[in-house]
Amino acid sequence: MTGVRALQKEKTRRQLIDAALGQLSAERSFSSLSLREVAKEAGLAPTSFYRHFSDMDELGLTLVDEAGLTLRQLMRQARQRIEKGGSVIQISVVTFMEFIESNGNIFRLLLRERSGTSAEFRAAVSREIRYFTLELCDYLQHANKLTAEVACLQANAAVTIVFNAGAEALDIEKKEREQLAQATIQQLRFIARGASELSARVKG
Amino acid sequence: MTGVRALQKEKTRRQLIDAALGQLSAERSFSSLSLREVAKEAGLAPTSFYRHFSDMDELGLTLVDEAGLTLRQLMRQARQRIEKGGSVIQISVVTFMEFIESNGNIFRLLLRERSGTSAEFRAAVSREIRYFTLELCDYLQHANKLTAEVACLQANAAVTIVFNAGAEALDIEKKEREQLAQATIQQLRFIARGASELSARVKG
DNA sequence: AATTTGAGTGTACATGTGTACGCTATAATA
DNA sequence: TATTATAGCGTACACATGTACACTCAAATT
Structure with a gap:
């Protein structure tokens, strides 16, 4: 064959x-x-x-799959770094920013097709991001002992924030990018803290 | 004349x-x-x-301006409702979701051109969103007695979350939209709580 | 009243597009 | 070895696009 x-x-x-x-x-x-x-x-x-x-569409969907693959490699890399110790949030953001820097066009593809004119494309991108989010949700649930609900809400919010920061990073100079990373880290801390504080209330 | x-x-x-x-x-x-x-x-x-x-570009930029105008009307409406009392977060999300429902295509325009292929378009959309964010930042600063820095971080995160929820709302049924709104509200609460809790640390 | 301006028209052209069709050459199969 | 299947090519066509150009005709200006 x-x-x-x-x-x-x-x-x-x-x-x-x-x-x-x-x-x-x-x-x-x-x-x-x-x-x-x-x-x-x-x-x-x-x-x-x-x-x-x-079709060009068929090629496009293949590219989205490809991009999803790259995204999963990114996750694996982040996990490895985290295992070696350090702030989870900071490592995640830094790793993601590195990803943007060397895979800008792949990230752009996801970003654009997420709100594009083809429902199939949107669904495909949505699927990749959901996968990404679910992994984070699992992690948060175990590492931070959170309800599944709260963990998923936090994961979802965090991914949204990080993706948005990635999109902004595409259009700014390297110098400002460090600032953006710091802001993003702080925002993720807000979310983490809030989720932790409010998890009891959601449970009860 | x-x-x-x-x-x-x-x-x-x-x-x-x-x-x-x-x-x-x-x-x-x-x-x-x-x-x-x-x-x-x-x-x-x-x-x-x-x-x-x-140019078509010139028309497009005019449309983005138009969309920005609509966005500001939205803000005004939200402010009015808030003055009548009620949860700020809930009112904001509900108002925004109403906006999506009746101005889907205008929102789509912003969403798409934000990551489009024209730097000028991206800048124009970015400007409109920044305006939106700044207003919220001011409000949070005064209403919640936060540092300018923390208030802006919170505002930025909140707008990102709400916009992303709006984008998701475009592709789901009305029934699921209520669920999405609730999740969004909860996420905004995480952010608000986290910002409030961590504001001392940032200051010191 | 005479002249100028400019919004809107119709024609025309070069260019880029997707794709149908028939062909060739060669790997795979019988 | 003879046959078949198929990756890749070139030609050809209908179609949509942006826009240059010369025009009309009514409002504005002189």
Whole structure:
């Protein structure tokens, strides 16, 4: 099944994916890419595109999956750092900011398609973020001995804040980014403290 | 200066703006609108568009301004309700959710252009949200006797949470929206409580 | 009353788009 | 070895787009 042919096909499929990812930028969203442009960048004739994806949408959803994968790598990295000790909140924010810096366009993809014009795209991005949030929710529940409800509310709020900070980080200079990180950390502390203080009340 | 001619011009300018707003939807973003479509919807020949805007971008920025105006009306409404007494947080969330329900497409515009491909658009949206946030910051500072720093951090976090909830509200059924509103309220309480608890530490 | 201005029109063109179709060359299969 | 399947190509087409240009005609100005 993994003959020369299938292998080559997989390779040019990757070329298409990479071509699309490569064209994303601050000034260029996925929906502004044309099938022809992507094919050209991948060194393919326009019509050959269809051998791999039936649609630009299909390519796009693949990219979102790809982005989700990157996001999960990010989580793994954060967990590793946390295990070595240190402030969970600070490590999370710093790790996320590093992610933005080296994966700006992938993050932009998620950010844009989250509120894009395709319900399927929105659902796909939503799913990736939910996954991200659920992991954090589990962690908070065990580490901080919180109700499932409170832990999930906190996780949700924290992810929202961090994602928003990431979006802002995309448009500012590196110098200001440190300031933004500090503000974000403080906001996460507010949330953590509030959740902890109010968890009793929610329970009772 | 307000002759018959200038009046008519103002009127068709409005028609263009309304045509553009009218074409926005869950499936249609501003950047996916074409000059020709908008002109047609406004009952104009394509080339007449240029008598009013040099560009689709110029129209778009006008729409963002328009959206900002709507946002400020929202704030005024919320303030009025708050003055009549009741939970500030609850009133704010409920008012905002009402806004989403009747101005979905305007909110979508802000949401999308906030992370769009035009730096100018992003800046414009950012400005409107900042204005929104600053008002809340002022309010928190006086009402809750917080440091400027803590109040602004809280305001920023709160606006982020509420906007994100608004975005989620766009894609769910009315029934689930009540649940979302409750979750949002709880999250804002976390933030408020955390800010209040930790304000001493930040000061010292 | 004579002239100028400018909002709105219709035509026209170059350019980019998605994709249908028929072809080639070669790996996979029989 | 003969046959089939298929990745990739080039051509071709219909269509939508932005906008340049020359026009009209009524309001505004002189």
